[in-house]
Structure formats: C-alpha cells, structure tokens
Amino acid sequence: xxxxxxxxxxxxxxxxxxxxxxxxxxxxxxxxxxxxxxxxxxxxxxxxxxxxxxxxxxxxxxxxxxxxxxxxxxxxxxxxxxxxxxxxxxxxxxxxxxxxxxxxxxxxxxxxxxxxxxxxxxxxxxxxxxxxxxxxxxxxxxxxxxxxxxxxxxxxxxxxxxxxxxxxxxxxxxxxxxxxxxxxxxxxxxxxxxxxxxxxxxxxxxxxxxxxxxxxxxxxxxxxxxxxxxxxxxxxxxxxxxxxxxxxxxxxxxxxxxxxxxxxxxxxxxxxxxxxxxxxxxxxxxxxxxxxxxxxxxxxxxxxxxxxxxxxxxxxxxxxxxxxxxxxxxxxxxxxxxxxxxxxxxxxxxxxxxxxxxxxxxxxxxxxxxxxxxxxxxxxxxxxxxxxxxxxxxxxxxxxxxxxxxxxx
Numbered sequence: 001x002x003x004x005x006x007x008x009x010x011x012x013x014x015x016x017x018x019x020x021x022x023x024x025x026x027x028x029x030x031x032x033x034x035x036x037x038x039x040x041x042x043x044x045x046x047x048x049x050x051x052x053x054x055x056x057x058x059x060x061x062x063x064x065x066x067x068x069x070x071x072x073x074x075x076x077x078x079x080x081x082x083x084x085x086x087x088x089x090x091x092x093x094x095x096x097x098x099x100x101x102x103x104x105x106x107x108x109x110x111x112x113x114x115x116x117x118x119x120x121x122x123x124x125x126x127x128x129x130x131x132x133x134x135x136x137x138x139x140x141x142x143x144x145x146x147x148x149x150x151x152x153x154x155x156x157x158x159x160x161x162x163x164x165x166x167x168x169x170x171x172x173x174x175x176x177x178x179x180x181x182x183x184x185x186x187x188x189x190x191x192x193x194x195x196x197x198x199x200x201x202x203x204x205x206x207x208x209x210x211x212x213x214x215x216x217x218x219x220x221x222x223x224x225x226x227x228x229x230x231x232x233x234x235x236x237x238x239x240x241x242x243x244x245x246x247x248x249x250x251x252x253x254x255x256x257x258x259x260x261x262x263x264x265x266x267x268x269x270x271x272x273x274x275x276x277x278x279x280x281x282x283x284x285x286x287x288x289x290x291x292x293x294x295x296x297x298x299x300x301x302x303x304x305x306x307x308x309x310x311x312x313x314x315x316x317x318x319x320x321x322x323x324x325x326x327x328x329x330x331x332x333x334x335x336x337x338x339x340x341x342x343x344x345x346x347x348x349x350x351x352x353x354x355x356x357x358x359x360x361x362x363x364x365x366x367x368x369x370x371x372x373x374x375x376x377x378x379x380x381x382x383x384x385x386x387x388x389x390x391x392x393x394x395x396x397x398x399x400x401x402x403x404x405x406x407x408x409x
Contacts (some may be wrong), residue, residue: 005186008032008075010100012042012065014049014329015117015152016081018163019190021056024063026189030075031065039067048357050328051156073107077186078114080104081152085259090266092121101128105136108145113182115148115170119208119264121271122201125149146179148172149200150187151207156258157326167193171203211264212282217251218261219285222292225253225406236407253406255296255334255382256289257323262332293334296405297341300380303403304346307378316342317376318351319391320383321366328355335382336364350376355385374398384408 008030009020020031033039041048042065045057064071072078082096097118104114114133116125129147139145149171155161168191172183187194197203221239228235235253242248256262265282272279304316323333330336336351343349352367361368373379373394379402381392392409395402 005077005182006030006075007077007079007186008072010078010080010104011082011096011118012038013081013083014051014156015154016079017042017047017049017052018154019079019081019117020063020065021052022164022190023186024060026061027063027186028061029063030071031063032067032069032072033065034067036067039065048328048359049156050355050357069103069106072104075107076109076112077182078104078112079117079150080114081117083259084118084120084263084267086263086266092267092270094120094124097124098128098132101132102136105133108133108137108139110139110144112145113148113186114145115150115183115187117150117152119151119211119260119267120149120204121208121267122204123271124204125200142174146172146174146182147200148183149203151203151210153210156329157324164191165193166191167195169195169197169203169206171197171200173198173200205268208264208268211260212268212285214251215256215261215265215289216281216285217249218254218256219288221251221253222288226295253292255292255323257332257334258327258329259331262286262289293337296334296382297338299405300338300342300378300403301345303380303401304378307401314377315348315350315375316346317370317373317379318342318349319353319379319381319388320385321351321353321364322355322383322385325384326355326386328357328360330356330360330364338382340364352391353383353385354387373400377401378403381405381408 005027007023007027009016009023010032012020012031012033020029023029042057045054047057080097080100082100084097085093087093125147129141133145134141141147151169153166153168154163168187170183170187184194224238225235228238243250265286269279269282318335318339321333321336321339323329323331339349339351350367352370354368356366360366370391379395379400381388381402381404389409
C-alpha cells in the first residue's frame with residue numbers, strides 16, 4: 001500500500017466540489033468531471049452554483065481539475081460524487097455512477113481505495129464493486145482494493161453547515177487497522193466530525209431516510225396548509241401557535257423540488273419492492289408534495305380572475321424560480337415549472353430571480369433586476385431568497401396586488 005495518498009474526486013458538482021476544495025488544501029488532488037464547460041469554468045475560479053468562492057478554488061499542492069481521465073491513473077483514493085437521478089416511472093438511474101466506476105476500474109491498482117458519496121439504495125456500493133471493479137480489474141475486494149460509503153450531506157445555500165464542520169458518516173467493512181487508518185486519514189482532512197459505520201448497507205439506508213423524514217414532515221405541513229385553505233383558517237397563525245410547544249418540529253409548507261427529497265423515497269421504495277417489502281409511509285409524502293405544484297398554479301390563476309383590472313395585456317411577476325431559498329439550481333424546480341406553465345396561458349408573465357446564473361436567466365427569460373415594480377398587476381412570491389424581502393416591501397408600499405401563498409412575509 002502506497003504511503004502517499006493521491007486522491008481523485010470524480011464529479012465536481014454541488015457535492016464533489018466542496019470535497020475537492022478541502023482535499024486540495026492537504027494533497028495533490030485530481031478533480032475530474034466529464035463536463036467540459038464545468039471544468040473550464042472552475043479553472044477560471046468561477047463556480048456558477050455560487051457555493052464556493054474564488055479563494056477556495058485556488059489550486060494548491062499541484063492539484064489539477066480536468067476532463068481527461070488519463071490523470072486518474074496515478075491516483076490511489078477515489079471519491080465518487082456523481083448524480084443519481086430518476087428515469088421514467090420513478091426508477092433509480094445509476095448510469096452516471098456506473099460509468100464513473102467503469103472509468104475508475106480502468107486504472108484500479110492494488111492498494112487503491114474507492115468511496116461512493118452519491119445517494120444509492122442499500123446494497124449498491126458492494127454490488128458495483130463486485131460487478132464492475134472486480135470483474136474489470138481482476139483484483140479482489142477487501143484484499144487488493146477497498147471500498148467505502150460516505151453519504152453526502154451537502155445542503156446547497158446553507159453557509160452554516162459546510163462539509164468541514166458537519167458530522168460525516170464513513171462506512172467500510174474491514175477489520176484491518178491499516179485500512180481503517182487510511183480511510184480515516186483522508187476523511188479527517190475533509191471534516192473533523194467522523195461517525196464510523198461497520199456496515200456499508202446501513203450507511204446507504206441512513207442517507208435516504210434522512211431526506212425521506214424531511215419529505216414526510218413537509219408533506220404534513222402541506223396537508224395542513226390545504227386543510228386550512230379549505231376551512232378558511234389562518235395557516236400561518238396555526239403554525240405560530242403550535243410552535244409554542246417545546247417539541248413541535250419546525251417544518252414549513254412549501255414546494256419540494258431539487259435533486260434529493262423528490263428522489264430518495266423512490267430509491268428506498270425500489271429496493272423494498274425488489275425484496276417484496278411493502279413500505280406504507282415512504283411514498284405518502286411524495287403524493288402530497290408533488291400535488292402542490294398544481295395547487296399553487298391554480299391559486300395563482302384564481303387570484304388573477306379576482307383582479308378586476310386584469311386583462312391579457314397586463315403583467316404578472318413571479319418572484320423566485322429556483323427550487324429553494326438562496327440556491328441558483330433550477331433542476332426539478334416547481335416554481336420554474338409554474339412560471340413556464342403560466343407563460344403558456346397568459347401573454348405577459350415575467351420571472352425575477354437574481355440568484356440564477358446568467359445562462360439560465362437567458363434561457364428562460366428570467367429578470368436579474370426589476371426596473372419598476374409598479375408596471376406589474378400581480379406579484380407572486382414563490383421562493384423566499386434573502387433579498388426578496390425588499391421586493392415584498394416595495395409591493396406593500398405601492399399597494400400592489402400580490403400573492404404570498406406560503407406566508408413568507
């Protein structure tokens with residue numbers, strides 16, 4: 001086993017880039033991504049996701065960022081952080097992960113380590129090690145090379161809970177003290193708060209239920225939100241009163257999009273069905289949360305009908321179209337879907353989102369600033385970005401019609 005650790009982070013998105021920037025401070029590290037545009041942007045010290053600043057993107061210790069997989073051949077510790085989305089019929093899509101493991105297998109050597117951080121269903125890490133790594137390399141798992149699983153806990157837009165100061169689970173299945181020290185040595189550079197699991201399958205399961213729990217709690221709030229509307233009750237006041245109890249959990253109603261909460265329940269449900277296990281609550285939250293997109297759309301259309309001055313020449317402004325607060329990501333964004341659907345129904349529908357990157361703003365016609373708030377006949381607040389409060393205050397000051405369905409302000 002080579003004493004010098006030479007890490008490689010495969011995938012430089014929301015998960016991989018923070019890991020790379022941490023390791024870059026201590027080791028010569030390879031950051032590998034197949035997206036040429038992403039690589040070129042990072043080499044210019046520009047993270048279009050606005051999660052990593054220019055200072056932390058400075059390459060140290062002769063580290064490199066590349067789309068050329070030949071640079072992987074000398075690496076001996078691989079961390080895989082690629083997306084694991086869904087395909088049609090809500091089934092797990094492991095294509096990016098499989099392709100990454102296949103690439104690593106071309107360069108796999110005795111003494112190498114591989115850790116998967118991507119979200120998967122239990123059993124995936126060991127299955128890929130057997131099906132791809134062993135088969136393609138003719139090396140033996142836990143003898144010639146070693147695998148681990150460390151579920152990512154990146155929370156985009158959250159400046160408090162960064163990878164270097166959160167608890168991070170690290171799972172591997174070996175009794176070798178030398179192997180243990182190797183895993184621990186590298187991951188202690190990423191974070192000082194490591195929780196060890198001797199079961200990879202348990203760690204994979206823990207990852208998906210972290211997000212399932214949140215999805216279910218938000219679904220409960222959305223159910224109460226819908227109940228309150230039908231009953232003519234004040235949802236915001238109901239939650240304010242309930243929160244005076246010490247053990248009432250602080251969840252809010254809202255649009256649940258992005259690439260974790262709408263995905264992870266289906267991963268667990270998939271493996272459960274394959275093992276003929278019926279999960280009764282895991283997907284219950286999904287049915288409620290997925291319905292909210294059409295609920296909010298209908299609320300907006302109904303509000304428009306109440307405005308007497310409204311006609312096809314008047315203007316609607318949607319404030320916030322990313323999938324959540326203070327995040328630039330538009331993937332699986334419900335506010336964006338609502339905005340695009342409204343554009344098909346009404347002539348002049350605009351969106352304002354200052355956090356979106358320039359490329360997405362141009363693609364979807366999203367405004368980076370508002371020259372005059374008074375030209376809009378209806379203003380709808382769908383995402384509570386930090387600076388959107390100023391827009392709301394201007395809306396109130398000018399006595400303009402608005403809709404704040406979730407009571408952000």
